[in-house]
Amino acid sequence: MAISTVDLQAAAGEAAPSPRPAKRQKFRFISNGKTLAGLIILGFYVLLAIFGPILSPYDPDARGSDLISPPTSAHWFGTTHLGQDIFSQVLSGARGVVYVGLLAGVVATVLAVIIGVSSGYLANSGGEALSALSNVFLVIPALPLIIIVASILPSVSNTVIGLVIGLTSWAWGARVLRAQTLSLRGRDYVDAAKATGESTWRIIFFELLPNLTAVIASGFVGTVIFAVLSEITLAFIGVSDPTDWNWGTILFWAQSQQALAQGAWWWFVPAGLAIAILGTALSLLNFGIDEIVNPRLRSAGRIKGKTVRMRIGFTPVLGKDNR
Amino acid sequence: MTDKTGEVVLEVDGLSKHFPVRRKGRELLTRKARSVHAVDDVSLTLRRGRVTAMVGESGSGKSTVARLLAQLHKPTSGEIRLHGKPVDTRGGRRFRSYVRQVQMIFQDPFGSLNPVHTVRYHLSRSLRIHGNTGGNLEEALRELLTRVQLTPPERYIDKFPHELSGGQRQRVAIARALGANPEALLADEPVSMLDVSIRLGVLNLLRDLKERLNLAILYITHDIASARYFADETLVMYAGRVVEGGDSETVTQNPAHPYTQLLIDSAPDPDRPARADEVGGEPPSLIRPPAGCRFNPRCPHVMERCKTDLPPRLEIGDTPGHWAACWLYAEGVAKPAPVATGEAAG
Amino acid sequence: GGGSTAKGNADGVLKVGMPNGPQTDNNNPFLSSSAGASLGYRRMIFEPLTMWNSAKPADKAKPWLATDWSWSADYKTLNLTTRDNVKWSDGQAFSADDVAYTFNLLKSTPALNNNGIKFGDITASGTNKLTVTFPTPQFVNQVKILSDIPIVAKHQWSSISDPATDPVKQPVGTGPYTLKSFTPQTVTLDVRDSYWQDLPKVKEIQYTSYTDNNAQTTALATGACEWSFVFIPNYKAVYTSKDPAHYQIYFPPSLGVHGLWFNTTKAPYDDPTLRQAISMVINRDDIFNQGEAGYFYPAVTSPTGIPTPAGESFIAPDYKGQTVKVDVAGAKAKLTAAGYTYDGNTLKDKTGKPVTLNLSDPAGWSDYQTDLEIIKDNVSKIGITATVDKANQDTWTKDIDTGTFDSAMHWTDSGATPYQMFASIMDGALYKPVGTPGVNGNYGRFQNQQATDALNTYVNATDDATRATALNQIQKIMVEQQPMIPTSAANVGGEYSTKNWVGWPSTSDEYAPGQPTLINAEDIVLHLRPAS
Amino acid sequence: MIEPLIEIKSLNVDYGLGDEAVHAVRDVTLTLHRGEVLGLAGESGSGKSTLAYGMTRLLPPPGVVAGGEVIYHDPERGPYDVLSLTNSELREFRWAETSIVFQGAMNSLNPVHRIGSQLTDAIKAHDPRGSRQAREARARELLNLVGIPGDRMESYPHQLSGGMRQRVMIGMALALEPKVVIMDEPTTALDVVMQRQILGELVQLRERLGFSVLFITHDLSLLVEFSDRIAIMYGGRIVEQAPAKQIYTDSLHPYSAGLLGSFPALRGPKRELTGIPGSPPDLRAMPTGCAFHPRCPKSFEPCAQEIPVLGVPDAPGGSDRTVACWLHPVR
Amino acid sequence: MSYLLKRIAFYIFTAWAAITINFFVPRLIPGDPVQALISKERGQLNADAVHSLYVLFGLDKQQPLWQQYLDYWGQLLHGDLGLSFTFFPSPVSEVISSSLPWTLALVGITTVCSFLLGTGLGVLAGWRRGSWVDLVLPVTTFLSSVPYFWFGLIMIELLAGPDSIFPSSGGYDPGVTPGWDIDFIGSAVQHSLLPALTILISSMSGWILSMRNMMVTVSSEDYITVAHAKGLSDRRVMLGYAARNALLPNVSGFALSLGLIVGGTLLVEIVFSYPGVGFQLFQAVGAKDYPLMQGIFLIITLSVLAANFIADLAYLVLDPRTRKEG
Numbered sequence A: 001m002a003i004s005t006v007d008l009q010a011a012a013g014e015a016a017p018s019p020r021p022a023k024r025q026k027f028r029f030i031s032n033g034k035t036l037a038g039l040i041i042l043g044f045y046v047l048l049a050i051f052g053p054i055l056s057p058y059d060p061d062a063r064g065s066d067l068i069s070p071p072t073s074a075h076w077f078g079t080t081h082l083g084q085d086i087f088s089q090v091l092s093g094a095r096g097v098v099y100v101g102l103l104a105g106v107v108a109t110v111l112a113v114i115i116g117v118s119s120g121y122l123a124n125s126g127g128e129a130l131s132a133l134s135n136v137f138l139v140i141p142a143l144p145l146i147i148i149v150a151s152i153l154p155s156v157s158n159t160v161i162g163l164v165i166g167l168t169s170w171a172w173g174a175r176v177l178r179a180q181t182l183s184l185r186g187r188d189y190v191d192a193a194k195a196t197g198e199s200t201w202r203i204i205f206f207e208l209l210p211n212l213t214a215v216i217a218s219g220f221v222g223t224v225i226f227a228v229l230s231e232i233t234l235a236f237i238g239v240s241d242p243t244d245w246n247w248g249t250i251l252f253w254a255q256s257q258q259a260l261a262q263g264a265w266w267w268f269v270p271a272g273l274a275i276a277i278l279g280t281a282l283s284l285l286n287f288g289i290d291e292i293v294n295p296r297l298r299s300a301g302r303i304k305g306k307t308v309r310m311r312i313g314f315t316p317v318l319g320k321d322n323r
Numbered sequence B: 001m002t003d004k005t006g007e008v009v010l011e012v013d014g015l016s017k018h019f020p021v022r023r024k025g026r027e028l029l030t031r032k033a034r035s036v037h038a039v040d041d042v043s044l045t046l047r048r049g050r051v052t053a054m055v056g057e058s059g060s061g062k063s064t065v066a067r068l069l070a071q072l073h074k075p076t077s078g079e080i081r082l083h084g085k086p087v088d089t090r091g092g093r094r095f096r097s098y099v100r101q102v103q104m105i106f107q108d109p110f111g112s113l114n115p116v117h118t119v120r121y122h123l124s125r126s127l128r129i130h131g132n133t134g135g136n137l138e139e140a141l142r143e144l145l146t147r148v149q150l151t152p153p154e155r156y157i158d159k160f161p162h163e164l165s166g167g168q169r170q171r172v173a174i175a176r177a178l179g180a181n182p183e184a185l186l187a188d189e190p191v192s193m194l195d196v197s198i199r200l201g202v203l204n205l206l207r208d209l210k211e212r213l214n215l216a217i218l219y220i221t222h223d224i225a226s227a228r229y230f231a232d233e234t235l236v237m238y239a240g241r242v243v244e245g246g247d248s249e250t251v252t253q254n255p256a257h258p259y260t261q262l263l264i265d266s267a268p269d270p271d272r273p274a275r276a277d278e279v280g281g282e283p284p285s286l287i288r289p290p291a292g293c294r295f296n297p298r299c300p301h302v303m304e305r306c307k308t309d310l311p312p313r314l315e316i317g318d319t320p321g322h323w324a325a326c327w328l329y330a331e332g333v334a335k336p337a338p339v340a341t342g343e344a345a346g
Numbered sequence C: 001g002g003g004s005t006a007k008g009n010a011d012g013v014l015k016v017g018m019p020n021g022p023q024t025d026n027n028n029p030f031l032s033s034s035a036g037a038s039l040g041y042r043r044m045i046f047e048p049l050t051m052w053n054s055a056k057p058a059d060k061a062k063p064w065l066a067t068d069w070s071w072s073a074d075y076k077t078l079n080l081t082t083r084d085n086v087k088w089s090d091g092q093a094f095s096a097d098d099v100a101y102t103f104n105l106l107k108s109t110p111a112l113n114n115n116g117i118k119f120g121d122i123t124a125s126g127t128n129k130l131t132v133t134f135p136t137p138q139f140v141n142q143v144k145i146l147s148d149i150p151i152v153a154k155h156q157w158s159s160i161s162d163p164a165t166d167p168v169k170q171p172v173g174t175g176p177y178t179l180k181s182f183t184p185q186t187v188t189l190d191v192r193d194s195y196w197q198d199l200p201k202v203k204e205i206q207y208t209s210y211t212d213n214n215a216q217t218t219a220l221a222t223g224a225c226e227w228s229f230v231f232i233p234n235y236k237a238v239y240t241s242k243d244p245a246h247y248q249i250y251f252p253p254s255l256g257v258h259g260l261w262f263n264t265t266k267a268p269y270d271d272p273t274l275r276q277a278i279s280m281v282i283n284r285d286d287i288f289n290q291g292e293a294g295y296f297y298p299a300v301t302s303p304t305g306i307p308t309p310a311g312e313s314f315i316a317p318d319y320k321g322q323t324v325k326v327d328v329a330g331a332k333a334k335l336t337a338a339g340y341t342y343d344g345n346t347l348k349d350k351t352g353k354p355v356t357l358n359l360s361d362p363a364g365w366s367d368y369q370t371d372l373e374i375i376k377d378n379v380s381k382i383g384i385t386a387t388v389d390k391a392n393q394d395t396w397t398k399d400i401d402t403g404t405f406d407s408a409m410h411w412t413d414s415g416a417t418p419y420q421m422f423a424s425i426m427d428g429a430l431y432k433p434v435g436t437p438g439v440n441g442n443y444g445r446f447q448n449q450q451a452t453d454a455l456n457t458y459v460n461a462t463d464d465a466t467r468a469t470a471l472n473q474i475q476k477i478m479v480e481q482q483p484m485i486p487t488s489a490a491n492v493g494g495e496y497s498t499k500n501w502v503g504w505p506s507t508s509d510e511y512a513p514g515q516p517t518l519i520n521a522e523d524i525v526l527h528l529r530p531a532s
Numbered sequence D: 001m002i003e004p005l006i007e008i009k010s011l012n013v014d015y016g017l018g019d020e021a022v023h024a025v026r027d028v029t030l031t032l033h034r035g036e037v038l039g040l041a042g043e044s045g046s047g048k049s050t051l052a053y054g055m056t057r058l059l060p061p062p063g064v065v066a067g068g069e070v071i072y073h074d075p076e077r078g079p080y081d082v083l084s085l086t087n088s089e090l091r092e093f094r095w096a097e098t099s100i101v102f103q104g105a106m107n108s109l110n111p112v113h114r115i116g117s118q119l120t121d122a123i124k125a126h127d128p129r130g131s132r133q134a135r136e137a138r139a140r141e142l143l144n145l146v147g148i149p150g151d152r153m154e155s156y157p158h159q160l161s162g163g164m165r166q167r168v169m170i171g172m173a174l175a176l177e178p179k180v181v182i183m184d185e186p187t188t189a190l191d192v193v194m195q196r197q198i199l200g201e202l203v204q205l206r207e208r209l210g211f212s213v214l215f216i217t218h219d220l221s222l223l224v225e226f227s228d229r230i231a232i233m234y235g236g237r238i239v240e241q242a243p244a245k246q247i248y249t250d251s252l253h254p255y256s257a258g259l260l261g262s263f264p265a266l267r268g269p270k271r272e273l274t275g276i277p278g279s280p281p282d283l284r285a286m287p288t289g290c291a292f293h294p295r296c297p298k299s300f301e302p303c304a305q306e307i308p309v310l311g312v313p314d315a316p317g318g319s320d321r322t323v324a325c326w327l328h329p330v331r
Numbered sequence E: 001m002s003y004l005l006k007r008i009a010f011y012i013f014t015a016w017a018a019i020t021i022n023f024f025v026p027r028l029i030p031g032d033p034v035q036a037l038i039s040k041e042r043g044q045l046n047a048d049a050v051h052s053l054y055v056l057f058g059l060d061k062q063q064p065l066w067q068q069y070l071d072y073w074g075q076l077l078h079g080d081l082g083l084s085f086t087f088f089p090s091p092v093s094e095v096i097s098s099s100l101p102w103t104l105a106l107v108g109i110t111t112v113c114s115f116l117l118g119t120g121l122g123v124l125a126g127w128r129r130g131s132w133v134d135l136v137l138p139v140t141t142f143l144s145s146v147p148y149f150w151f152g153l154i155m156i157e158l159l160a161g162p163d164s165i166f167p168s169s170g171g172y173d174p175g176v177t178p179g180w181d182i183d184f185i186g187s188a189v190q191h192s193l194l195p196a197l198t199i200l201i202s203s204m205s206g207w208i209l210s211m212r213n214m215m216v217t218v219s220s221e222d223y224i225t226v227a228h229a230k231g232l233s234d235r236r237v238m239l240g241y242a243a244r245n246a247l248l249p250n251v252s253g254f255a256l257s258l259g260l261i262v263g264g265t266l267l268v269e270i271v272f273s274y275p276g277v278g279f280q281l282f283q284a285v286g287a288k289d290y291p292l293m294q295g296i297f298l299i300i301t302l303s304v305l306a307a308n309f310i311a312d313l314a315y316l317v318l319d320p321r322t323r324k325e326g
C-alpha cells in the first residue's frame, strides 16, 4: 500500500486553521431558570441554617406575655401558648431540618447507590448478599428502629438522627437502582469498559452511575423529603435534639395544643410551608440534572430572541412554522 | 527487540457457546431446553505480528467468538490459552491482566461508547488503566486521536459520542483499544463505517502496529477485499462453525468450501454487472441447526453424507495450511478444482 | 336543637367517646386492656357492691349490689349483705354466691387481681350474706374492694377455662345495659328491661373510640360525641365556645397529685432547702392555666399537696387555709441563709458549684412539657439554669424506674384517702436504691424513717384519731422535707354536652366525678334525662 | 429517470443555534428521481447522515434545519415541501411515503419489545383497521425477505447479531412499501451474500413497486453496482454527482478520484492503493474556498479563494452530471 | 429449576433474617409492656396493678431471650402469633385481621391510584419537557413535602365539618354496623375520601419525579427517533416506546410500595382516626406489645418479600435484558 501512517500524520500536522477547542460551560445548568430558582431557595435555606439562630429576634424558648397572639409587628408569626415567638422558632429551627434532611439524604443516597448498584452489577454471591441485605432493611420498619437507636444512645443529637434516618432508609433506593442496573449491565458500553480493563468499582461508579443519575436524583429528592418528614415525625413522638429547635418541634407544639382548632393558624402554617418549600426547591433543582442524565439535551438551546423548541423526532426548521 | 513474529499469543480449542432460549407456554412442559448454537467447536490461533481475518455470514457467531476471546461471555465449552497457559479470569486482577494483553473493538460504535462520557474520558481511561500515558496524558491523547485520523484532536477530544458521526465513533473505539497497548487485538468490524480512504488509513495503521509492535490481530469483517489486502490468514465462518481457513490470498482467490465460493462470488465488484438472481437458500436456524454439514441445505454440491456427518477439517493441498470442512475434500471424493476467482463462477 | 345530633335525643341515644384508638372485641371486666375498660362500658354492664364518689372521697358510698356492709375495727373482716331481687341480664338470680365467686376468682387468679388485694377466707351464708377476712388491715383499700371490683356471674364464669385470657364475648351482668353490637370503632349498648332500679331514660349508648385527642376533641366540638374525657388545650376556644350554652367541662380533683419530683439521692437535690426554695418559685397558676389549659389537672394550692376541695377534710390543722405563693425573694433568702451563694445571677451550692436542673419528660406529654417550660422559666428567677429534655418515653420510663434522672414531672397514686398519694411519695417500703429497677412509687428515692413509720401507723390503725395523727405527721414531713413538689391534682373529670341530656354532675352538684370510664359512670347515666 | 420524486433545494442543516452552530450540511441541492437508486458516498463525518435525517426532520437535538426546501412530488397530491408540514401531516408522511434505515440500526430497535411487535406497529399505525394476523403474516414475510427465519419474531433485539438487527430494520423500512427508502449504511454488518440477496430483493421490489432509494454507504463497489446515480459529499457539500458508471470510470472531482483510488479490489492482482492524504475539514473552521483544497493534489489558485458551485461541467461525459470543482468550470 | 430453588432459598434466608431482627430489635427498647402501660395511663392505673399485669402478660417468669426466641419460632411454625398485650387477651391474628382490610383498601387503592396518576403525569412531564407541564412537578412536590398530618389537618379544617360530605374521622359512621351492605360500604367509602385524597396528593410527586427523570433519560435514545420516523402517533411513541422503557424503576418502586401497603400509613391513620394497621403498629411500639409488633412485622416481611419477588419477575417481563443468560 502506498501511503503509510507516517504520511497521514505529516499531512495532519499541516492541518488548516487551528480550530478553537470546543468549550463547555461547566455550570451551564444554572442558566435554567427553574434550577436557578431552586438553587436560590436552597441557598436561602442553607443561609438560614447557618445564621438563623443569630438572626432570630427573640430567644425561641423565652416566654412572653402575649399568649397565642396572631402575627403582629412585634411577633411576625405570632406567639405560642407560652408566649414564645414563633418567628424566632422557625428561624432557629431551620438548621436542624436542613442539616438532618441533607445528612440523611446524602447518607441514604450513597448507601443506596453503593449497595444497589453493586448488587445489580455483581453477578456473584456478593451481589446476592447485598441484595438480601437490602431486602432485610426494606423489611425492618424504620420508625421503631429509629426509636430504639435513639433510646439506646445517651443523647440524640441532630447528627445521630440524620445518620439513623439515613441508615434506615436507603433500602428502597437500593432496590430500585438494582433493577435499573440489571438492565444496564448488559449494555455494550459496560462490556466495553470491562474489556478495556476498568475495575469493578470504576465500572460501577463511572460507567453505570452517570447513567443512573435520573433514578438517583429522584431518589435523593425523595429521601431528603422523607428524611425531613421523618425528623418531624420523630420530633413528634419524642426523638429530637433537646437543645435545638426544629420545625417538627414547632408543629409538635402546635398540634398538641390543637392550634388549628384554636384558630391559631399562624402557629401551624409557617413551619409546614417552610418544609414544603424546601421540598419544592429540591424538585426545582432536579430540573438541572436533565442535561447530565441526557447529554444530548446539553447543547439544546434557544437563541436570537426567538426560542426554538427542540423536539425529538421533529427537527425544528428555522423560519418555518411547523406547529 | 527480538523478532517474536509467529509466536502464539492467543489460542482456542473447541470453543462453543450456546445461548439458552426461553421456553414458552407448551414448551415448558416438554422439558427440552432449546438454545442458540451461536458458536460450535471453533479453534483458532492468533500469532504475534499476524492478522487473522474472520469473514462469514451475518449471525454466524463472529462477534460471539470475539466476545468469548475477550472473556465477556463464558464459553459453554472449550479452552482459551494465552501464551500457552489456560486462561483463568476469575477475580478482578487476573481479568485485568488478561485484558491488558487482549483488547477488543466492539462491532457497534453506537452502543459501545458510554453516552455520558466524552471522547477524552474514554481514551484517557484506557491510557491510564494500562499506564500508557507516557507522562503526558494530553500528548498521549492527541497522539491517539491523530493515529485514527480524528484530526485535529482538539476538535474531537471533548465531544460526546452523540456528537460524532458513525465513522468517527468507530475510530474512537479503535483508539480506545489501541490506548491499552495490547498484545492481541480483537477487532470486530472496526472499519465498517469508514469511508475507503480513512479505512485504508486505519488498516495501514493497524498493519504498522502489527509490524512494529508485533501485535496479533483478529480482524472480523465483511469486506473480503480488505481481508485479502490486510490479513495474513483468513477464516470463514458459517452458522457457528469455521468452515475454511488458510492464507488470505489463497482463501480469497481459490476458495475451497462451497460457502466461501458463494461468498467470494457475491462480493460486489464494480467491474462486473450486477446479478441479482444467483444466490439461493436461507441462512440456517441456529436453534435447530441442520444435521451434518450446516451448509448442506444450500450447497450446490450436496451429497448424502453431508446431511448426516459433520465434516472435519480437510487439507486442500494447494497451499500449506489451507483447509476446509467439507466432504468434497475427503479421500475418495472427486475433488472439484477450487474455484478460481472472478468470472469462473456462474 | 337541630343539626345531626337532634336524633340522639329522640332515639334516646347517648354518644360517648374516648380517644383510645380501635378496639378489639373484649369485654372481660377485669382487664384494663379490654374495650370495656378502655371505653368504660364495662361499668354499664357490671356493677360494684357500692357506689363511691371519688369527687367527694370522704363521703360514704351509696349501697349498690350490697345493701349493707361493715368492717371490723381492725379492718380485717368485712361483713356484707347483698341486694335481693337482682337479676343477671340472662335472667338468672344474683346472690351472695356470685360475690364470693368473684372474690375467689381474684384470689386464685393474680392476673386479674388489679388492686393486689390479699384475700383471706370468703364465706357466703344464705343467699345474701357474705363474710370476707383479710390477712392485713384494709382501711386504705376498702374503696377498692367495695367499689372497684365488678361482680361477675358465677354461672357464666365457672365455665370459663382461663378467665385471664377470655374475652367474654357475651358479657352477663347486673347492670342496666347489655352489649348490642361491637365494632372496633363503635360499641353499642342497649338498655335491658329487667333492671333492679328504675330503667334509665337513655335507651342506647354508643361508645366510639377516636384515634387520638384531636379527633375526640373535634367530635366533641361538632356534637358528634356528647361525653368524653380528653385533654383539650385552650378548651374555651376549641370546645366550649362552639356551643357555650351546652358544652360543659367538669373536672373535680381527686386525691392524687402531679408534680415535680427530684432524685433525692443526688446532690444538690438531696437538700430539702433547695427543694423548698424551688417550690416557692414555681408558679402553679401558670402551670394550671397554660400547661393544664386552665382545667385539666386542677392546681394544688395547699402546701401539704393535698388537693382541694376533695381532700379538704384531711388537711392538718397547722396547714388549714394555707396556700402556696410565688415568693422569689423569700426563696433567695432561704437559700443564702442555708449557705448557697450567688455569682452574679447564678446560684451556687454549698460546694460552690452552679446549680443546674435537668427537667425531663416524654415529648408526647405536651402538658407536662409545657409545665416544665414554665418551671424552667420559674427557677431561672433564683439563678438555676434548667434544661428541658424531651425524652423518649421508654428511656424516660427506664430512667424513672432506675432512678437515673435529675427531676421530672410525674404523678402519684390516688385513692379514697391521701394515704395512697403520700405512700407513693415517701413510703420507705417502696424504696429501691438507684440502679435497681421495679419501683412502684417513691420515684424520688426518698428515705425518711419517720415518714415510713407514720404511713405504717396509718394503715394499721384501728381508730380514726391514730390515723389523723399519723396523717398530720406525714403532712409535716411533706412540707418540711418537700420530697417532691406537687403542682396539680389528679382529676376525675369529663366533658359533656347538655344539648340532648341533662342531669350531669357539676360543680354545683358533685354527686359523681365526670369521667365516663369510672364506676360512677353508671350512676351518671341513671341520672340523665332528655333535655326538655 | 424523468420525474423527480424528491427535490432537495439548498438545504442547510446545523447543529446548535446562533454562533455555536456547526454547519454540517451546506447548501445541498439534490434530486431523487422516481424509481432510481441514488448512492450517497463521502468522507466519514461529511454530513451524509445529517442530510438524510435533516431532510426528514428526524435529526435529534441540537440539530436544526437552517434553511432550504425538500419538495416531495406526491403522485396524488402534487408537490409539497416536507419541511413545512405540520407534525401530524409529517407523521402520516413518514414511513408511508418515506422510510428510513438509520445508521445505528443495531441500536435503533427498542430493546424491550420483541422484533415482531416492532415490525407490526408501524403497519398498525398507518393501517389501524388491518387484522392482527395479517400484520403478523406481513412481519414474517418481511423477516423472510431479509433472510431471518420467522421464529426470530419472538426474539429481543439483544439476542440478535448486529447484522440481523440491521436486516430487521431494513425489513421494517419496506413494511409499508413507501415511495422513498433512505438507507444509511444499512449493510455495514452484513456479509456479502446477504448484502447481495437483500439488495437484490430491493431491486426487484423497486421494479415492482417503483420506489426510489437514497443509499448511503462507504462501500463504493456496492454503490457502483447497485445505484443508478452517485453523489459524493465532502465537508457538508455535494461535490460531485453523476451516473454510477461514470463516477467509477471517470470521476471529475479530485476527492472522488481519491476515494476510488482507496478501495481494495477482491479480484485481480493486488494493486497499489493511494488514499487521500490529510484530514477532514473542521466544520467549525472550514477552509476558505473549496473545502478540499488543502488536501487536493491538483489545487490551484482559485481553489482557496472561492467556493466552487455545483454545476454541469464543461467536460465530456454528458449533461446528467454535476461537479463542484474549479478544475471543471461549469457551463 | 435450580434457579428457582436458589431464589427460594434466598427468600427464605431473607425472611429468617428479617424475622429474627424484628424479634430482637423491639426487645432492645428499654422497659417492658407493663411499665409502658403504667406510664401511658399516667396515674390512672394504680401501682398496685403492676403485679397483676406481669402475671397477666406472662412476664413474671424470667426467661432468657434465646428461649423466648425459640418459643417464638415454635409458635410461629404452628401458625400462632400469640396474644396481644394492648388488646389482651385478643389473639394477634384477630387484632391484625380487624385492621388489615381497612388499610388494604385505603392504602392499597390509593397506592395504585397514586402510582398510575403519578406515573402518568411523570410521563407527560418528561415528554413535554420545557412546557407548562414542568409546573406539575414543583407543585406536587410542594404538596408532598408538606407533612402528611399537616396536610391532613388543613384538609379537615377546610373541608370537613358538621355539614360537609367529608367526615373528619373514623372508617365509617358510628351508627352503622360493618357488613356487606350499601349503608356500610357507602359510609366506608365516604370516610375514606379525605384520607385517600391526602395520601394521593402527598405521595404522587415521588412517582412523577422518578418517571419524569427516566423519561428524560430515554427520550433521546435512537429507538425513539425510529419510532417517530415510523410515523407512529405521538401517544404511541410516548407510551409504547419512551414510557415503556422508562418504566422499570417506577415499577420496581411500585412493587415495593405494594409490599409496604400492609404497614399502613401511620400519620394519615392518626389524623383521620382511621382504623388501620399503621396506627396499630404505632400503638404496639409505644406499648411494647411484642406479640402484636412481631405479628405486624411478620406480615410486612412476608408481603415485602412477596412484592420483591413480584418486582424481580416484573423486571424480567419489562426488560428482557435483565434476564441472566446461562
Ligand SMILES: Nc1ncnc2c1ncn2[C@@H]1O[C@H](COP(=O)(O)OP(=O)(O)OP(=O)(O)O)[C@@H](O)[C@H]1O
Residues within 6 Å of the ligand: B162, B163, B164, B165, B166, B167, B168, B193, B194, B195, D015, D022, D024, D042, D043, D044, D045, D046, D047, D048, D049, D050, D051, D061, D062, D063, D103, D283
Ligand atoms: N450533535 C452534534 N454537535 C456537533 N456536531 C455534530 C453533532 N452531530 C454530528 N456532528 C458533526 O457533524 C458532522 C456530520 O456528521 P454525520 O453523522 O452526518 O456524518 P456522516 O457523513 O454520516 O459520517 P459517517 O459516514 O461517519 O457516518 C460530523 O463531523 C460530526 O462530527
Ligand SMILES: Nc1ncnc2c1ncn2[C@@H]1O[C@H](COP(=O)(O)OP(=O)(O)OP(=O)(O)O)[C@@H](O)[C@H]1O
Residues within 6 Å of the ligand: B019, B020, B036, B037, B038, B057, B058, B059, B060, B061, B062, B063, B064, B065, B107, B286, D158, D159, D160, D161, D162, D163, D164, D189, D190, D191, E325
Ligand atoms: N445474548 C444472546 N442471546 C441469545 N442469542 C444470542 C445472543 N447473542 C448472540 N446470539 C445469537 O448468536 C448468533 C451469533 O451472533 P453473533 O453476534 O456472534 O453474530 P456475528 O457473526 O457477529 O454476526 P454479524 O456479522 O451480523 O454481526 C446469532 O444467531 C445471535 O442471534
Ligand SMILES: [Mg+2]
Residues within 6 Å of the ligand: B062, B063, B064, B107, B188, D161, D162, D163
Ligand atoms: Mg457481529
Ligand SMILES: [Mg+2]
Residues within 6 Å of the ligand: B165, B166, B167, D048, D049, D050, D103, D184
Ligand atoms: Mg453517518
Ligand code: NI
Residues within 6 Å of the ligand: A001, A002, A003, D273
Ligand atoms: Ni501499500
